[in-house]
Each structure stands twice: as C-alpha cells, then as structure tokens.
Amino acid sequence: MYExxxxxxxxxxxxxxxxxxxxxxxxxxxxxxxMERQNxxxxxxxxxxxxxxxxxxxxxxxxxxxxxxxxxxxxxxxxEDLDNAEAFIGMDExxxxxxxxxxxxxxxxxxxxxxxxxxxxxxxxLSYNLEGTHGKKRMLLYPKLLSVLYSATxxxxxxxxxxxxxxxxxxxxxxxxxxxxxCASNKLNKTTRNPLSSGPEDDxxxxxx
Numbered sequence: 453m454y455e456x457x458x459x460x461x462x463x464x465x466x467x468x469x470x471x472x473x474x475x476x477x478x479x480x481x482x483x484x485x486x487m488e489r490q491n492x493x494x495x496x497x498x499x500x501x502x503x504x505x506x507x508x509x510x511x512x513x514x515x516x517x518x519x520x521x522x523x524x525x526x527x528x529x530x531x532e533d534l535d536n537a538e539a540f541i542g543m544d545e546x547x548x549x550x551x552x553x554x555x556x557x558x559x560x561x562x563x564x565x566x567x568x569x570x571x572x573x574x575x576x577x578l579s580y581n582l583e584g585t586h587g588k589k590r591m592l593l594y595p596k597l598l599s600v601l602y603s604a605t606x607x608x609x610x611x612x613x614x615x616x617x618x619x620x621x622x623x624x625x626x627x628x629x630x631x632x633x634x635c636a637s638n639k640l641n642k643t644t645r646n647p648l649s650s651g652p653e654d655d656x657x658x659x660x661x
C-alpha cells in the first residue's frame with residue numbers, strides 16, 4: 453500500500469513536472485515570438501530611418517546644387533553661362549516654364565533666325581552650330597535649353613524639325629552678321645589707311661558654319 457502511494461506521488465510529480473516543462477516551453481516560444489516581432493519592428497524602424505536619412509541627404513545635395521546654380525541672364529555670354537543655363541532649366545519643370553515665359557516675348561513673332569542673338573552671345577554663336585560640324589561645338593548637347601527655345605517659339609503648325617531648321621538659320625544669320633561687321637570694319641580700316649583702296653570682300657562673310 454505504501455509503495456502504491458509512493459508510486460502515485462512520483463507519477464503525480466512527474467506529471468506536474470512535465471506540465472511545468474510544457475508551460476515553460478510555451479512561455480519560451482511566446483517570448484521568442486515576441487522578440488522576433490520586436491526585431492522585425494526594429495528592422496522596419498531602422499530601414500525607415502535610413503530611407504529618411506537618404507532623402508534628407510539628397511534634399512541637402514539638391515539644395516546645395518541649386519544654391520550653386522545661378523539664374524541665367526540672357527544673352528548667355530560664355531561657355532560657363534551656357535552650362536549654367538542647362539543646369540538651371542534641368543532642376544525642375546518650374547524653371548523650364550519660367551525661362552519659356554521670359555524668352556517668348558524676346559523671340560516671337562520673328563523667331564530664332566534673327567533673334568538668336570537675344571539668347572546667345574556672338575562668342576557662343578561663332579563657337580557652335582547645331583550638329584557640331586566644321587570644328588564647331590554641338591548645340592544639340594543642350595537638350596533642356598533647346599526644349600525651352602522650342603516652347604518659346606511655339607506657333608500654329610510648329611514642329612521640332614521646323615524649330616531645328618529655324619535654329620540652324622539663326623546660327624547662320626548670326627555668323628554672317630558677324631562677318632559682315634568684320635568686313636565693314638576691315639574696309640573702314642583700309643580706307644582710313646588708303647582712301648583710294650576699297651579692298652576685297654571678307655571670304656568668311658557667307659559662312660554657314
């Protein structure tokens with residue numbers, strides 16, 4: 453009888469111990485699940501923080517870049533002015549619209565053929581042409597500025613091909629105007645030195661480059 457009671461007590465203890473172990477395992481699993489969820493939350497918070505830092509750094513870089521880019525003054529006088537205008541227009545759509553509104557009354561209704569000199573200085577006109585041929589620099593490398601000029605010269609029936617033709621004629625007209633002035637100046641100088649000498653026409657007068 454005593455042994456039976458002792459065995460029952462031992463069995464009961466074993467059952468209690470087994471129950472406690474199961475409860476401990478359940479608690480451990482619960483704690484483990486909580487820690488995993490906590491780690492996931494921490495990971496999400498860290499990712500969010502990193503994304504926010506990236507955005508802040510990007511905004512700061514863009515703000516710094518914008519501070520370094522000056523508002524273009526037309527006509528663009530130098531290569532630096534040309535590069536700056538391209539960067540300024542490229543910052544956002546508002547800058548493009550602003551430049552378009554400014555240039556439209558300067559260029560229209562005549563267009564670029566005779567009014568390109570209001571946009572680009574003589575120095576740039578002489579250094580560039582549309583495709584970059586004949587040893588000149590390539591104006592097509594400034595698509596944002598060209599986009600503004602295209603919008604500023606928009607009219608019924610206008611197309612980008614017509615715009616490029618007009619721009620090409622603008623470069624030709626600007627160069628011819630320069631060489632005509634140069635030719636007239638040479639004639640004046642020769643006449644001053646020798647009133648009887650008229651001198652030949654400047655060979656570059658009709659250059660289309």
